[in-house]
Amino acid sequence: MTAVTLPEVLTVAALLFVLGLVAIFTRKNAIGILMGVELVLNSANLNLVAFARFNGLDLNGHVFVLFVILLAAIEAAVFLAICLAIYRRFRDIAADQVRELQG
Amino acid sequence: MLRTLLIDVGKALYLFSGLMGLAAILTWMERKQSALMQDRVGANRARIFGLRLLGLPHIITDAVKLLTKEDFVPAGVPTWLHALAPWVTLTVACLPAAAIPFGHVLPWGGQAIELQLMDMQVGLVYALAIASMAIYGVILAGWVTRNKWAVLGSLRAAAQLIGFGVVLGISLIGPVLLYGTLNLQEMVHWQDTTVLHGWLPRWGIFFQPLAFLVFLTVGIAETKRIPFDLPEGESEIIGYFLEYSGMKFGAFFLADFIETVVVAMLTVTVFLGGWSVPYLSADQGGFVWPWGAHTAVPPAGVALLQMAAFWVKVFAVCWLLLLIRWTLPRFRIDQAVRLGWQYLLPLSVLNTFGTAAVLLIVGQ
Amino acid sequence: MVDVWLERILFYGLALVTVGSALVVTFGRNLVRSAFALFFTLMGMAAMFVYLAADFVALVHILVYIGGILVLILFGIWLTHRVIDLDIRAGRIQLIPGLILGLVLMGLLGLTIRSFNLAARTPAPYRATASGIGRLLLSTYLLPFEIASVALVVALVGAIVIGRRETSR
Numbered sequence: 001m002t003a004v005t006l007p008e009v010l011t012v013a014a015l016l017f018v019l020g021l022v023a024i025f026t027r028k029n030a031i032g033i034l035m036g037v038e039l040v041l042n043s044a045n046l047n048l049v050a051f052a053r054f055n056g057l058d059l060n061g062h063v064f065v066l067f068v069i070l071l072a073a074i075e076a077a078v079f080l081a082i083c084l085a086i087y088r089r090f091r092d093i094a095a096d097q098v099r100e101l102q103g
Numbered sequence: 104m105l106r107t108l109l110i111d112v113g114k115a116l117y118l119f120s121g122l123m124g125l126a127a128i129l130t131w132m133e134r135k136q137s138a139l140m141q142d143r144v145g146a147n148r149a150r151i152f153g154l155r156l157l158g159l160p161h162i163i164t165d166a167v168k169l170l171t172k173e174d175f176v177p178a179g180v181p182t183w184l185h186a187l188a189p190w191v192t193l194t195v196a197c198l199p200a201a202a203i204p205f206g207h208v209l210p211w212g213g214q215a216i217e218l219q220l221m222d223m224q225v226g227l228v229y230a231l232a233i234a235s236m237a238i239y240g241v242i243l244a245g246w247v248t249r250n251k252w253a254v255l256g257s258l259r260a261a262a263q264l265i266g267f268g269v270v271l272g273i274s275l276i277g278p279v280l281l282y283g284t285l286n287l288q289e290m291v292h293w294q295d296t297t298v299l300h301g302w303l304p305r306w307g308i309f310f311q312p313l314a315f316l317v318f319l320t321v322g323i324a325e326t327k328r329i330p331f332d333l334p335e336g337e338s339e340i341i342g343y344f345l346e347y348s349g350m351k352f353g354a355f356f357l358a359d360f361i362e363t364v365v366v367a368m369l370t371v372t373v374f375l376g377g378w379s380v381p382y383l384s385a386d387q388g389g390f391v392w393p394w395g396a397h398t399a400v401p402p403a404g405v406a407l408l409q410m411a412a413f414w415v416k417v418f419a420v421c422w423l424l425l426l427i428r429w430t431l432p433r434f435r436i437d438q439a440v441r442l443g444w445q446y447l448l449p450l451s452v453l454n455t456f457g458t459a460a461v462l463l464i465v466g467q
Numbered sequence: 468m469v470d471v472w473l474e475r476i477l478f479y480g481l482a483l484v485t486v487g488s489a490l491v492v493t494f495g496r497n498l499v500r501s502a503f504a505l506f507f508t509l510m511g512m513a514a515m516f517v518y519l520a521a522d523f524v525a526l527v528h529i530l531v532y533i534g535g536i537l538v539l540i541l542f543g544i545w546l547t548h549r550v551i552d553l554d555i556r557a558g559r560i561q562l563i564p565g566l567i568l569g570l571v572l573m574g575l576l577g578l579t580i581r582s583f584n585l586a587a588r589t590p591a592p593y594r595a596t597a598s599g600i601g602r603l604l605l606s607t608y609l610l611p612f613e614i615a616s617v618a619l620v621v622a623l624v625g626a627i628v629i630g631r632r633e634t635s636r
């Protein structure tokens with residue numbers, strides 16, 4: 001029996017990625033979709049950190065994770081601002097109800 | 104292995120009992136100090152065998168009262184979530200203390216014991232990260248009890264804690280630039296010396312007064328106490344713990360005081376030299392006075408003096424926080440948020456730039 | 468040997484918490500419960516970062532995700548529903564296609580992971596990362612760092628403009 005290997009960590013990350021993607025795909029509520037996006041981003045972060053650890057603790061991966069976290073924060077802020085704007089206009093943030101721009 | 108474990112458990116018990124003890128004393132101080140400030144007699148009813156002891160038995164009577172009160176859970180509320188909120192709050196309030204160095208080393212049986220629970224390279228970020236989680240107990244309490252006033256309190260708390268959390272981080276960048284480390288123990292080591300020909304202790308407060316003021320203000324806001332007690336707002340909305348009674352309310356109540364102690368600990372560590380005693384040097388084996396005299400102190404004495412100094416300083420900052428709490432009235436929500444975003448944030452950014460510029464010119 | 472077993476138990480415990488709560492995030496019927504489940508996912512993630520020798524990243528992750536983004540998400544849920552609803556039902560669409568997509572993708576990812584010989588790689592020993600990350604950010608990644616700060620300001624202004632209530636002009 002050996003210590004935890006890289007494929008095991010990657011499998012956990014892959015599971016989270018898939019769960020996030022399914023959430024994006026099946027959630028009706030816009031904020032539910034945002035939660036799925038966060039899961040996807042997090043699984044990518046886990047991959048980067050895992051590769052860094054199993055590559056002689058290469059800190060380039062950590063820097064990437066920091067940028068991803070920062071962009072996730074930006075994305076969440078703008079996303080929620082848009083949600084609030086949509087809610088004020090339509091009184092609902094279900095992604096399939098807002099179809100004014102649909103031809 | 105076992106020995107290390109025992110030492111760790113001992114350290115944890117020491118720190119935890121210190122934290123809890125100080126928080127309990129603060130509940131009494133809150134009453135007695137306010138009474139002194141407002142020219143009242145204050146807590147003086149409880150007595151043990153006829154002894155009033157300045158009202159100190161009130162700590163015990165408070166605990167007994169809270170423990171024996173009815174534990175009320177509103178109808179239609181999930182009981183376990185209702186019970187979770189106060190304990191989340193209490194746990195999160197205690198956790199940052201684990202990174203605080205409460206002494207240097209204690210010589211024990213030919214071995215030096217590091218007087219810090221977790222010697223982390225990024226101790227300061229750890230404390231901030233855990234402090235940012237304090238909001239979950241509040242949000243959970245407000246949401247789970249389905250009370251409009253409680254939800255209002257939670258929303259206020261969220262607005263306040265996010266805003267001030269940002270400032271809390273940025274206000275500490277100046278000191279971090281100065282010390283060149285995120286490790287709290289190394290910060291204290293940096294401060295454990297003197298400047299100006301040995302007259303002035305090299306404490307952060309003398310180099311970063313602006314950061315100290317901003318940090319202390321934001322620290323009060325993070326503890327959600329007057330003048331920043333908007334989430335509670337006793338005379339307006341009663342607060343996020345409206346639907347809690349008995350010891351569950353007691354947990355919220357105690358968490359407030361523990362947060363006060365933890366903020367005081369952080370302030371002491373970052374700005375007031377932590378465990379360092381002015382003019383006392385472990386390398387020189389005693390006090391080195393500015394006028395050249397030398398008083399020898401044995402190594403164990405040095406360690407004990409430093410451990411005592413830490414608690415004295417923490418107590419002094421707690422006293423100052425209580426003084427502020429009983430002096431100022433509550434801000435309105437717009438005033439508090441504006442203070443955070445429009446005044447304290449630019450001030451702390453300015454402090455960061457100023458510190459960086461000075462460090463660049465002086466050169467490390 | 469005991470150490471290895473402890474390590475595995477620790478890792479799989481963390482993985483169980485993380486993936487289990489992620490399941491609630493994805494399939495939970497109650498949106499607020501999903502958000503609180505996301506809290507546990509993020510905490511498990513932070514613990515795994517620590518396990519993978521990324522101490523600084525783990526703490527920044529807690530600070531930003533748990534202290535910021537998740538609070539924003541909860542805020543968003545409340546401000547777009549009746550605030551004191553304990554039970555915010557969230558509808559679902561395309562559940563079956565979504566599940567099929569997920570399973571296919573998981574299979575593909577599993578095959579991809581297996582197709583590389585990654586199991587032989589050895590983990591690096593633990594060491595402090597904060598100063599190394601700082602050096603990289605201010606040397607190799609200086610331009611992305613600066614652009615990120617510009618992006619942050621732009622997003623801040625944009626979010627305020629979008630989210631602001633239209634007042635009389």
